[in-house]
Amino acid sequence: MMYRSPSKLAMVPFVSVENMMNIIRDIGVETLLLELSHYIEEDFKRWEQFDRTPRVASHSDVGVIELMPTADSEIYSFKYVNGHPKNQAEGFQTVTAFGVLSNVNNGYPVLLSEMTILTALRTAATSALMAKYLAPKSSKVMGMIGNGAQCEFQALAFKKICGVETVKLYDIDPAATEKAATNLRDLGLNVIPCSTAKAAVEGVDIITTCTADKRYATILTDDMVPAGVHVNAIGGDCPGKTELQKEILQRSDIFVEYTPQTRIEGDIQQLDKNHPVTEMWQVITGQAEGRQTADQITVFDGVGFATEDFSALRYIRAQLERTGHYVELDFLADPVDTRNLFGMVQKYTG
Amino acid sequence: MMYRSPSKLAMVPFVSVENMMNIIRDIGVETLLLELSHYIEEDFKRWEQFDRTPRVASHSDVGVIELMPTADSEIYSFKYVNGHPKNQAEGFQTVTAFGVLSNVNNGYPVLLSEMTILTALRTAATSALMAKYLAPKSSKVMGMIGNGAQCEFQALAFKKICGVETVKLYDIDPAATEKAATNLRDLGLNVIPCSTAKAAVEGVDIITTCTADKRYATILTDDMVPAGVHVNAIGGDCPGKTELQKEILQRSDIFVEYTPQTRIEGDIQQLDKNHPVTEMWQVITGQAEGRQTADQITVFDGVGFATEDFSALRYIRAQLERTGHYVELDFLADPVDTRNLFGMVQKYTG
Numbered sequence: 001m002m003y004r005s006p007s008k009l010a011m012v013p014f015v016s017v018e019n020m021m022n023i024i025r026d027i028g029v030e031t032l033l034l035e036l037s038h039y040i041e042e043d044f045k046r047w048e049q050f051d052r053t054p055r056v057a058s059h060s061d062v063g064v065i066e067l068m069p070t071a072d073s074e075i076y077s078f079k080y081v082n083g084h085p086k087n088q089a090e091g092f093q094t095v096t097a098f099g100v101l102s103n104v105n106n107g108y109p110v111l112l113s114e115m116t117i118l119t120a121l122r123t124a125a126t127s128a129l130m131a132k133y134l135a136p137k138s139s140k141v142m143g144m145i146g147n148g149a150q151c152e153f154q155a156l157a158f159k160k161i162c163g164v165e166t167v168k169l170y171d172i173d174p175a176a177t178e179k180a181a182t183n184l185r186d187l188g189l190n191v192i193p194c195s196t197a198k199a200a201v202e203g204v205d206i207i208t209t210c211t212a213d214k215r216y217a218t219i220l221t222d223d224m225v226p227a228g229v230h231v232n233a234i235g236g237d238c239p240g241k242t243e244l245q246k247e248i249l250q251r252s253d254i255f256v257e258y259t260p261q262t263r264i265e266g267d268i269q270q271l272d273k274n275h276p277v278t279e280m281w282q283v284i285t286g287q288a289e290g291r292q293t294a295d296q297i298t299v300f301d302g303v304g305f306a307t308e309d310f311s312a313l314r315y316i317r318a319q320l321e322r323t324g325h326y327v328e329l330d331f332l333a334d335p336v337d338t339r340n341l342f343g344m345v346q347k348y349t350g
Numbered sequence: 351m352m353y354r355s356p357s358k359l360a361m362v363p364f365v366s367v368e369n370m371m372n373i374i375r376d377i378g379v380e381t382l383l384l385e386l387s388h389y390i391e392e393d394f395k396r397w398e399q400f401d402r403t404p405r406v407a408s409h410s411d412v413g414v415i416e417l418m419p420t421a422d423s424e425i426y427s428f429k430y431v432n433g434h435p436k437n438q439a440e441g442f443q444t445v446t447a448f449g450v451l452s453n454v455n456n457g458y459p460v461l462l463s464e465m466t467i468l469t470a471l472r473t474a475a476t477s478a479l480m481a482k483y484l485a486p487k488s489s490k491v492m493g494m495i496g497n498g499a500q501c502e503f504q505a506l507a508f509k510k511i512c513g514v515e516t517v518k519l520y521d522i523d524p525a526a527t528e529k530a531a532t533n534l535r536d537l538g539l540n541v542i543p544c545s546t547a548k549a550a551v552e553g554v555d556i557i558t559t560c561t562a563d564k565r566y567a568t569i570l571t572d573d574m575v576p577a578g579v580h581v582n583a584i585g586g587d588c589p590g591k592t593e594l595q596k597e598i599l600q601r602s603d604i605f606v607e608y609t610p611q612t613r614i615e616g617d618i619q620q621l622d623k624n625h626p627v628t629e630m631w632q633v634i635t636g637q638a639e640g641r642q643t644a645d646q647i648t649v650f651d652g653v654g655f656a657t658e659d660f661s662a663l664r665y666i667r668a669q670l671e672r673t674g675h676y677v678e679l680d681f682l683a684d685p686v687d688t689r690n691l692f693g694m695v696q697k698y699t700g
Contacts, residue, residue: 342530
């Protein structure tokens with residue numbers, strides 16, 4: 001017997017990995033990054049409307065599984081994301097993710113989406129968005145230390161959103177640099193592979209650190225950072241994982257997403273709990289200054305925040321009609337008489 | 351271009367509402383309730399192996415959306431569940447739910463399932479399991495106050511698991527009683543619709559209260575509860591929502607799932623914070639006594655706990671091969687080279 005869901009609301013649109021890639025293909029990755037940065041910016045502008053619940057982490061010896069919920073008065077979202085540094089050696093992704101968007105008014109989910117790819121996109125869009133406020137005007141050259149999974153997304157986001165023309169690449173594993181350089185070939189960027197970190201940051205306007213090392217590492221030393229540079233530090237994103245030498249932070253102006261979270265997860269976990277930082281929503285709303293002088297070193301200590309996932313899911317939801325790349329899942333039991341759940345089951349199974 | 355996931359692990363089995371009903375049909379609802387109660391019992395027996403995170407609630411003026419995570423050393427689970435009392439009047443379900451089971455070792459989800467129906471099943475299986483330890487031996491007659499969505503599942507669970515032969519039904523809305531009586535016809539129970547709550551609990555061994563009223567209600571008054579009865583109180587399950595007159599609790603032995611949660615959500619929110627209660631895992635493992643005398647009044651103040659959802663998802667996962675009722679979703683991006691996420695997207699979209 002065919003079961004017919006009586007309500008359209010019982011069906012929830014699902015964006016698979018393949019459909020996420022179809023959406024990217026239709027829109028174009030650079031346009032998508034730009035549009036996505038607008039969604040993220042809009043939501044940072046109304047920061048105070050969000051319910052900022054801390055993420056809920058379940059730790060094991062080998063990794064962590066986290067739920068990251070947030071909501072405004074109309075939409076609720078959460079992301080499921082794992083982090084297992086040992087996965088790569090075993091042939092699995094270090095990080096996988098999916099997310100759900102729901103209607104606050106009735107609690108019904110309205111979107112289920114893969115977020116492994118989407119997180120990569122939103123992280124890059126967020127970095128470039130913040131650089132619009134923090135990097136030197138007309139930055140053209142970016143040095144990138146760490147050429148792993150996030151590298152190319154960052155490069156294209158900075159090209160589209162900030163006007164970067166040249167990227168200098170360095171990774172402790174030359175194969176990673178080669179992979180990134182190959183992928184970025186013919187995408188309209190000058191790509192310069194470098195054999196040292198020092199060479200990769202020489203003469204640049206922006207330095208992006210996105211390494212995967214899960215420990216207190218010193219990817220960037222103080223002598224490598226001249227006055228006037230913007231540092232986009234996104235690899236130091238969990239307790240015990242940092243990238244910048246402490247001295248860099250001490251002579252920089254530091255910008256974060258959400259202070260309580262970044263104090264624990266970001267590069268500033270190396271600093272005193274009272275070290276001054278500025279939250280980016282304040283800069284984006286004009287309540288605080290971003291870059292003020294040409295000599296200033298600015299650091300965006302990015303760790304990823306739940307509202308960025310909210311914005312990303314909201315953006316993807318808006319693309320469903322535009323692109324048609326989703327399927328509907330029979331996700332919610334919705335009997336005609338809401339008190340008669342058993343009757344629905346009985347009618348179907350009897 | 352067809353995208354081919356390189357890894358079987360990139361695919362996640364999904365149990366839709368329709369497939370949940372197919373599983374119920376194949377196994378039979380009573381057998382399923384019995385088997386499910388065994389899974390729940392096994393997990394209560396190893397209670398101390400679980401990570402008991404409090405549920406994460408996002409409240410709005412009209413309802414709540416909750417995430418309920420838990421884990422042992424091998425499996426992680428969470429349930430998404432909403433509660434919107436005003437939904438019914440608007441033609442939506444008050445409660446909808448879905449859940450995910452993941453591998454702790456690598457963080458990969460291994461099951462996505464509808465849980466609106468599954469929660470109804472696990473709630474009934476839990477109640478009947480607890481009654482095995484708490485109700486008078488050879489209980490045959492159960493009175494049920496509240497004949498909504500949970501009623502028939504409870505009736506069948508108590509029939510199969512505890513040997514109940516007769517159910518007496520009462521609801522303030524006679525249409526609900528009629529619905530339940532009609533659904534339970536020909537399922538091997540004597541069904542006696544009653545026109546007052548008093549009549550429904552007269553001469554019974556077990557009283558089940560499962561009303562949906564969201565306030566401090568007094569569904570069951572002290573004079574209705576004679577010595578020796580077991581009270582299965584499952585409708586008082588959130589702050590501000592209770593069913594039992596306080597005096598009943600004061601002369602009963604009270605059993606709960608997880609004390610910190612039940613103090614906030616259960617009927618015992620009416621009592622002093624130090625009022626003695628016994629956790630059911632202690633009874634199930636033999637560390638505490640359940641029913642000790644024929645005269646004792648026992649109350650199971652059930653609010654639903656994350657391990658029960660864990661058990662239910664674990665049970666459904668075990669039925670996938672047995673029944674074949676699932677589809678695989680292309681849920682996790684899994685590039686051949688884990689560092690080359692961009693390359694996977696580029697190859698597909700290019």
